[in-house]
Amino acid sequence: MNLGFLASFITFSVLISYNVKKQARKNRSSEKDFWTRESQANSVRRKPLDNLNYVTIPLEKFPTHLMNENADVMECIGIVESLASRKTVNLTGWSNTDLKLEYGTANITVLSEYDQNYTLLVRTLQKWSDLLLESGYDKEASVLLEFAVSTNTDISRTYYQLADYWISQGESFRIERLIRIAEGLRSASKDSIIRHLRQKLKQSEKQFP
Structure with a gap:
């Protein structure tokens, strides 16, 4: 057997073994940290939710008078109108452990409900905007888009x-x-959004110097 090949194979095997063990140690450490934080979170007592950034939906500014013959549009309007009377909070990027540490274990159910309301809101606003844009109502769609952005959506x-x-x-x-606004997001899509926006800005500056 070629001694050079054998030496390379042994070195490669040692490196693989080292990296596998290193990753295993890292995983064990991460898991230990998680359960430590989770244990701490489960002991946090209920805290007031007065300081949450509740979303107020300005229905009077939305184009609810347009495309009322379209069933999809009417569905969007109905959902947004129903959410206007519910408590809605953007908790994107917060884990259950984070929420329990910050607001107490007893609040996790209601906080999850607030976050689900928010997710439904921004997805519905996006669908509504798509329908308006497809029909040429760009200005009216921009009202919905601007509001969604003001709530720090990550869509x-x-x-x-x-x-x-x-x-x-x-x-x-x-x-x-x-x-x-995108730079302040707590979302995995943050970097991608920023990168694409910068590209759009750069392209527009070349097109309209």
């Missing part, structure tokens, strides 16, 4: 469609504000 299409609308209106400079 990337919301940011991209609003950026495209502003570019079409000769107001590409407003994309800078979208980027600043």
Whole structure:
């Protein structure tokens, strides 16, 4: 057997074994940290929820008068109207452990409900916006998109469609504000949103110097 090949094979095997053991130690440490935090979280008593950033839905500003013959639009309007009377909070990026540590274990159910309401809200606003855009109601759709962004949604299409609308209106400079909002997101899609917005801004500056 070629001694050089054998030496390389042994070195490779040692490196693989080392990395596997290193990853296993890291996983055990992460798991231990998780259960330590979870144990601490489960002992936190209920705290007031007065300081939560509740979402107020400005129904009077939304284009509820448009496309009332469209069943999908009416469904969106109905959902948003029903959510207007419910407590809604954007808790994207918060784990259950984070929430229990911050607000107490007894609040986890109600907080999950608030977050589910928020998820339904921004998804419905996006669907409603899509329907309006498809029918040429760009300005009216932008009202929904701007509101969604103001709540720190992490739906990337919301940011991209609003950026495209502003570019079409000769107001590409407003994309800078979208980027600043995206920079504050607690979401896995944060970096992707920022990158695409910067690309749109750069392209618009080349097109309209």
